[in-house]
Amino acid sequence: MTQHSRPHSGTYLSFSQHDWAQLRNSVPLTLTNSDLDDLRGINVNVSLQEVSDIYLPLSRLLNLIINSQQSRSAVLEKFLGNYPKRRPYIISIAGSVAVGKSTTARILQALLQRWPEHPKVDLVTTDGFLYPLEELQKRNILHRKGFPESYDVRHLVEFVADVKNGKQDVKAPIYSHISYDRLKDAHINVNQPDILILEGLNVLQTAREDTASGHSQYVSDYVDFSIYVDAPQHLLKQWYIERFLHFRDTAFSRPESYFNHYANLSDEQAHETAGHIWDTINGPNLVQNILPTKNRAALVLKKGADHLVQQVLLSK
Ligand SMILES: Nc1ncnc2c1ncn2[C@@H]1O[C@H](COP(=O)(O)OP(=O)(O)O)[C@@H](O)[C@H]1O
């Protein structure tokens, strides 16, 4: 274990994959057959060895931190004489498009909900808070999807604040990668979970300086623990292209898909198209708006080839 400097707030402890994996020895829960089925259902490409080595120790760390926060709240409530009101613990997961945020979030959800202290774990992705397609077109920012100005930040912050304040039945909009738009008639209902996992490109971002809306609260004001999933840019581009090729063979071939016209691209054309989208939209967004937020995270997972985590940084 070594130390790394963390420009804005102290230092990180650094663990190699091997050292971090040793910490799983103290995880009392092991994976049952039904857990394994759940995890395979999330993504067949996820290695179960990786789940044991990386994500089980992480779930234990989070369990310990959450337990200590729950005890602290109970003490405070007892001291103040109020009826204990438990507020959801909020974990955010940031990182580039295609780094594996949603896969990481779903693995953590599956693992965290097995702990008796916090069985109800909800998951929301911030892409639901992108402005609807029509609005993006009206503002002429369709080519800026994923950039800060493409999100309804006010709505997102209001949502997170409501969940944190223990409001019942808080609704989150849902984004569809098939229609490339927010779903009109569906939403996720978040009803006083023990934990909310909030995943998205922008969860570590603060309000834009140029904003006219004047919102002064950030998602991070309500987040208890933040994770950044990191990987070298050449791998991110490769993973984006591979996912695009997969979508070409599955989602894009559905008639209701916004990208239906991509379904018939040859391998070479699909490569070129996805590479172009990466180079003109997702790559620049990463460099300009996502990477600069990395050092705000409490924990960084650094991936290498095949999505395998090679290093874990934990803020002291
Ligand atoms: N741990 C993992 N092991 C193997 N493949 C993964 C892993 N995480 C993500 N992937 C693959 O990488 C691509 C991007 O993952 P995804 O979770 O959709 O990323 P994001 O939500 O960050 O855009 C997908 O094709 C997914 O199957």
Ligand SMILES: CC(C)(COP(=O)(O)O)[C@@H](O)C(=O)NCCC(=O)O
């Ligand atoms: C909706 C997104 C901003 C969100 O990214 P994700 O949830 O995949 O990390 C992204 O998938 C996207 O649509 N980017 C715009 C360019 C593109 O079509 O990839």
